[in-house]
Amino acid sequence: MTRITDLLGIEYPIFQGAMAQISTSQLARAVSEAGGLGIIASGGMTADQLREEINKTRAITKKPFAVNVMLMMTNCDEIVDVIIESNVKIITTGAGTPKKYMPGLKEAGVIVIPVVPSAKLAKKMEDLGADAVVAEGTEAGGHIGEVATMPLIAAVTKAVSIPVMAAGGFSDGRGLAAALALGAEGVQMGTVYLASTECPIPDSFKEKVVESIETSTVVTGRKNGAPVRTIRNTMTTKYLEMESHEVPREELEKLTMGSLRKAVVEGDVENGSLMAGQILGNISNIRSVAQIHEDILTEYRHISLPKL
Known part of the structure; x- marks a missing residue:
């Protein structure tokens, strides 16, 4: 093709x-x-x-x-x-x-x-x-x-x-x-x-993908030069708040420690890192x-x- x-x-x-x-x-x-x-x-x-x-x-x-x-x-x-x-x-x-x-x-x-x-x-x-x-x-x-x-x-x-x-x-x-x-x-x-x-991945993660729309993602880590796009949740809200207050990178890393595993293994959609793109609204x-x-x-x- x-x-x-x-x-x-x-x-x-x-x-x-x-x-x-x-x-x-x-x-x-x-x-x-x-x-x-x-x-x-x-x-x-x-x-x-x-x-x-x-x-x-x-x-x-x-x-x-x-x-x-x-x-x-x-x-x-x-x-x-x-x-x-x-x-x-x-x-x-x-x-x-x-x-x-x-x-x-x-x-x-x-x-x-x-x-x-x-x-x-x-x-x-x-x-x-x-x-x-x-x-x-x-x-x-x-x-x-x-x-x-x-x-x-x-x-x-x-x-x-x-x-x-x-x-x-x-x-x-x-x-x-x-x-x-x-x-x-x-x-x-x-x-x-x-x-x-x-x-x-757990059903809870899949369901979050299906129910999300094109505006459901946020980008964290831009100030540290390591931007990551994920579905907005409790963890990302806290991260962006800390980031806006110039919290040291070490503290931000503590917040996200193990967050990918929380999402893809444990199915924690509020504290896990739900990496997904803006095409969510089409799924x-x-x-x-x-x-x-x-x-x-x-x-x-x-x-x-x-x-x-």
Whole structure:
């Protein structure tokens, strides 16, 4: 369908975003089986845990999947070693540059796709030898940049010749059509998969996603240079209040300590970190991953644009 489907051998130009402690084999293999690219988020995993997740994924699907590497992790060397040893052929990267690992990855035949927040960084990744990039706009959930998706995709597709995947604010066929119109080769989505039957998060989190609207998210951490978009709750309200009063970073970190686990394991929707994007308002029910993909492709194929 696009250069990215040819490059990766996937059916649809759809990536599943790497969400820490959420994008495990359970979700990744479902996305790959449904024709997209499932991605295991290695953030927070040990080398042995990642190896186990890779094996679990392969036990269910023979289709391509990827591993995301957060380059700020202290055990990054071990994670990359596991990827190469396990013969994983696709990775996405974030939170840093993969320069240190490129020679080994390329020698092993691994396709490297960094996630970038700017055209300047996208060009640097292309020069480094990246096979494609994911350009993620500030509408996305979790750790974000400052540029909105539409101007970001326009800038990145102009700056590089390698395939560009658009991320930040996508969940349906209209979004896929818009991304392709901007010159992207497909979309990466995260939030929409939170409301999937295969997503390994508590029902309370899924219900919060379904009931939220496009204005339900807030961004914390901007003053500290580490902005994160989450669904507004008791914890974020307290955080923003403390942030406005110039509370030291150490105190803010105490407030958020363990908040991701509270959300994705314990189902605490008031004190947990419910990372999600502004596309929330377009998600109204819980579906299987296969149904999500079917709905996206059906809508995309029936889009009729007005003649000018």
